[in-house]
Amino acid sequence: MYKIAVLGDRDSIYGFGALGLEVLPIEEAETGAKTLRRLAEEDYAVLYVTEALCAQIPQELERLRERPLPAVVPIPGLSGNTGMGMAMVKRSVEQAVGSDILANES
Amino acid sequence: MAERLQVNPTRMELTRLKKKLATATRGHKLLKDKRDELMRLFLERVRENRRLRKQVEAGILAANKDFMLARAAMQDPVLNTALLAPKQKVSLESTTENVMSVEVPKFTFHTRTPQESDMFSYGFAFTSGDLDDAIESLAAVFPAMLRLAESEKACQLMASEIEKTRRRVNALEHVMIPQLQETIRYITMKLDENERSTQVRLMKVKDMMLQEAHGYESL
Numbered sequence: 001m002y003k004i005a006v007l008g009d010r011d012s013i014y015g016f017g018a019l020g021l022e023v024l025p026i027e028e029a030e031t032g033a034k035t036l037r038r039l040a041e042e043d044y045a046v047l048y049v050t051e052a053l054c055a056q057i058p059q060e061l062e063r064l065r066e067r068p069l070p071a072v073v074p075i076p077g078l079s080g081n082t083g084m085g086m087a088m089v090k091r092s093v094e095q096a097v098g099s100d101i102l103a104n105e106s
Numbered sequence: 107m108a109e110r111l112q113v114n115p116t117r118m119e120l121t122r123l124k125k126k127l128a129t130a131t132r133g134h135k136l137l138k139d140k141r142d143e144l145m146r147l148f149l150e151r152v153r154e155n156r157r158l159r160k161q162v163e164a165g166i167l168a169a170n171k172d173f174m175l176a177r178a179a180m181q182d183p184v185l186n187t188a189l190l191a192p193k194q195k196v197s198l199e200s201t202t203e204n205v206m207s208v209e210v211p212k213f214t215f216h217t218r219t220p221q222e223s224d225m226f227s228y229g230f231a232f233t234s235g236d237l238d239d240a241i242e243s244l245a246a247v248f249p250a251m252l253r254l255a256e257s258e259k260a261c262q263l264m265a266s267e268i269e270k271t272r273r274r275v276n277a278l279e280h281v282m283i284p285q286l287q288e289t290i291r292y293i294t295m296k297l298d299e300n301e302r303s304t305q306v307r308l309m310k311v312k313d314m315m316l317q318e319a320h321g322y323e324s325l
Contacts, residue, residue, distance in 0.1 A: 002198040002213075015173050018226070018241045019248055020194035020217065045200045045213065046255040066266055068209055069200065071259035073251070076163050078170055085159050089152065089261065096148055096265040102156065 002043050002069075007032060008050030012077030016048070029056035036060045036072075044070045050077035051084040108284035115296035123293070127286040134278040141271045144206050148264045155261050158254040165247030172240030179234035188228035188237065194218060198252075208267045210260035213252055 006016040010025035017023040026032045032053050037060065039047060047070050054061060054074045064072050074085040093100050113119045177185060195218040202209045226238065316322050 002200050004196060004198055011177075012170070014189060015169060015240055015244050017189050017192050018194065019245055020192050020196040045198050045211065046252065048251070048255075065262050068202070068259070068263065069211060071211065071255040073255045073258055075251070076166050076170075078174075081163050081167065085163065086156070089155055089159060089258070092155075092261045092265040093152055096145065096268040102149075102152060 002045035004046045004048070005039055005044050006048045006075075007035060007039075008048075008053050008075075008077055012050050012052075012079070013048075021048075026053060029053070033057045033060045036064070040064055040067070040070055046070060047072045048075045049073070050075060051082045052077050052079055054084055055082070108281070108288045110288040110292050111285055113289060113293070115293045117297065120290065120293045120297070123286055123290050127283065127290065130278055130282050130286060134275065134283060137271055137275045137278065140206060141268065141275055144208070144264060144268050144271060147205055148261065148268055151257055151264065152261050155254070155257045158250055158257060162247055162250050162254050165243065165250065169240055169244040169247065172236055172243055176234050176237035176240050179236055184233065185237070188233050193226065205260070205264065206267075208260075208264050210263055211256060213256050215249075215252055 003022060005022040005024055006013045007024050007026050009027060013023050013025065024035060026035060032049075036047065036049070036057065049061075049072055051074045054072075061072055064070065074088060076082070076085070090100050090103070093102055111123075113123070180188075197216050197218070199214045199216075201212045201214075203212045204210075226241065230238070
């Protein structure tokens, strides 16, 4: 049995609590990195992290990228969509193909 | 021209290298097939990943707008109390699916309250209707969020596997195989050359012996 957690600034994520997800309000990058590392070792399968927080802890995300679980998914926060999630998808394509061949597809 | 390997030009070495070349060629073909198939599956998944991400981002954006309205209409303590004890609980099962020897996760989820309208953890008396809308719109986008997590992870894992496979294919194609071919050519030539030189030496010796025995000169 796996758990799902949502990390980020409180205003962006408190709504997910109503859905039954675990909400972990995080303000600073350092606590974010620490929490992410701790959660990765526990039985969390999916971690939704706001883009704002993602941008502050790129090396942690990089570390979890190659592991089968947990899946770290950037989600847009209250401050809007920074396009970081799409950038991660683009990176996957670039890693696999060598260049982003899907850039022109809508 | 590829660098040849540092080996002794012997018949045994030649056999060994020929075997190695056969293995390398076969491995190259297999890996190339693996790469092509992985790439096809990967592109399919990435397309879905992009579609899901767009959908989820739009969904969350809409939900956030509703939440903003709810916050505007309600006081913070009231809002906190309303969401303090969540009624809904999501339990997640994860199995793995094998895609061309890449283990990708597959999620299925169950919610504790079976009915969708049964997830609100508060009475409706003291909360704004916007909050209901907000939670409802978030709940609507949640299945897509879960599939997004699944497909994004799959894409990441497959991307790194494709990268590895591509490197292996290239190493075989551009380094290993030319090197082996070059070395095999070198050994074959060397052995041929040795054989010719032995032949000539023998002919010479035969001549000398014939002359010594009979004073006879062969043509």
